[in-house]
Amino acid sequence: MTGPVPQHEGEIRDTPAEVDAAFRTLRRIAFTYFAVFLVVVAAFPVLSLTLDWWLDSRLIGSLSPGFLTVAVGLYAVFAGIGIAAATLSSSVEQRMLGSQETDE
Numbered sequence: 001m002t003g004p005v006p007q008h009e010g011e012i013r014d015t016p017a018e019v020d021a022a023f024r025t026l027r028r029i030a031f032t033y034f035a036v037f038l039v040v041v042a043a044f045p046v047l048s049l050t051l052d053w054w055l056d057s058r059l060i061g062s063l064s065p066g067f068l069t070v071a072v073g074l075y076a077v078f079a080g081i082g083i084a085a086a087t088l089s090s091s092v093e094q095r096m097l098g099s100q101e102t103d104e
């Protein structure tokens with residue numbers, strides 16, 4: 001049973017070009033935030049190898065800045081990255097798709 005998909009009253013279909021443009025934009029956003037994620041994750045081994053005080057000094061009790069950052073800071077950074085990516089992706093998708101006006 002193939003054929004055109006029936007449209008409901010008032011339903012607006014996006015053109016393939018609009019969907020393709022939205023996909024390319026969302027893919028670019030995903031790659032950008034993935035690159036930010038990789039930079040953040042790669043920064044910790046680099047800091048551990050280059051800065052002695054990163055692991056040797058003590059802040060709260062006997063916890064080093066490196067341990068505190070990995071134990072607490074990364075969760076906050078990852079949550080921020082996830083929220084920012086989701087918010088930007090949703091707003092881009094909302095702007096680019098389904099915004100056609102019907103002339104009646």
